[in-house]
Amino acid sequence: MAQYSAELDGVLIALADPTRRGVIRRLGRGPTTVGELAREFPMTLPSFMKHVRTLETNGLISTVKSGRVRTCTLSRDRLALVDDWLAEQRRIWTERTDRLERLVTYPTENRP
Amino acid sequence: MNPDLDLTLERLIRAPRTVVWQAWTDPALLAKWWVPAPTVCRVDRLDVRPGGGFVTSMSDDGVEFAPHLDASFLVVDDLERIVFTNAIDSAWRPASPAPVPMTAEITLSDHPDGTDYRILVRHGDPAARARHADLGFADGWGSVTKQLAGVAESLADR
Numbered sequence: 001m002a003q004y005s006a007e008l009d010g011v012l013i014a015l016a017d018p019t020r021r022g023v024i025r026r027l028g029r030g031p032t033t034v035g036e037l038a039r040e041f042p043m044t045l046p047s048f049m050k051h052v053r054t055l056e057t058n059g060l061i062s063t064v065k066s067g068r069v070r071t072c073t074l075s076r077d078r079l080a081l082v083d084d085w086l087a088e089q090r091r092i093w094t095e096r097t098d099r100l101e102r103l104v105t106y107p108t109e110n111r112p
Numbered sequence: 113m114n115p116d117l118d119l120t121l122e123r124l125i126r127a128p129r130t131v132v133w134q135a136w137t138d139p140a141l142l143a144k145w146w147v148p149a150p151t152v153c154r155v156d157r158l159d160v161r162p163g164g165g166f167v168t169s170m171s172d173d174g175v176e177f178a179p180h181l182d183a184s185f186l187v188v189d190d191l192e193r194i195v196f197t198n199a200i201d202s203a204w205r206p207a208s209p210a211p212v213p214m215t216a217e218i219t220l221s222d223h224p225d226g227t228d229y230r231i232l233v234r235h236g237d238p239a240a241r242a243r244h245a246d247l248g249f250a251d252g253w254g255s256v257t258k259q260l261a262g263v264a265e266s267l268a269d270r
Contacts, residue, residue: 012210085211090119093231097123099145104127104135
């Protein structure tokens with residue numbers, strides 16, 4: 001749970017920036033080189049590379065270097081972490097209801 | 113109810129409705145089930161009335177507490193229904209809780225064997241929030257303000 005939460009935090013932090021979301025959207029159309037990507041965003045290459053590294057560190061993209069060209073690919077399974085939030089909320093509410101039920105069904109055991 | 117965003121839960125609880133209500137509205141009892149053990153729950157505010165605050169904290173060691181929930185009750189029908197949202201915090205300030213804001217509606221009704229307990233949680237749309245940010249919300253407001261200024265100035269010039 002703590003592990004899942006830390007991973008989800010990383011993904012959400014990575015997505016909490018318009019440039020990085022732009023990169024994700026662009027990579028949704030297929031793998032692209034860093035050079036091509038960088039041209040689409042109005043900033044210096046070092047600044048852009050910081051965003052690429054954040055995305056890579058949090059597992060949202062993978063990059064492969066071939067010669068002098070680095071190609072970025074979207075890691076779709078990682079994005080699925082974001083989609084799983086509803087399942088997580090369901091689990092929280094179900095377990096919460098289990099605990100409430102135990103408390104009120106066996107009051108002498110659990111109540112002060 | 114939107115199946116992509118909301119969740120429903122129904123449970124027959126074999127206890128009287130008054131007891132279930134008490135477990136929800138008595139801070140000492142709520143603290144016993146609100147978060148999973150061994151995490152310790154502290155109920156900081158439980159002002160069960162429309163507009164009342166609902167604030168809980170949690171702790172691993174029982175000494176240092178971290179925020180857990182900061183919400184407001186929207187509707188309270190005695191012994192029947194509780195609705196609260198974390199989209200408005202206990203100070204009535206609009207909030208953006210993670211992962212998405214929600215409104216929870218808890219309904220209690222009598223059942224021959226106890227209480228029919230129903231939960232409906234309506235969530236905001238995380239994709240919508242991301243889209244909102246993508247479209248440059250700040251820029252949008254900037255241009256609206258510019259338009260307003262333009263209209264105001266043209267009126268003032270008359």
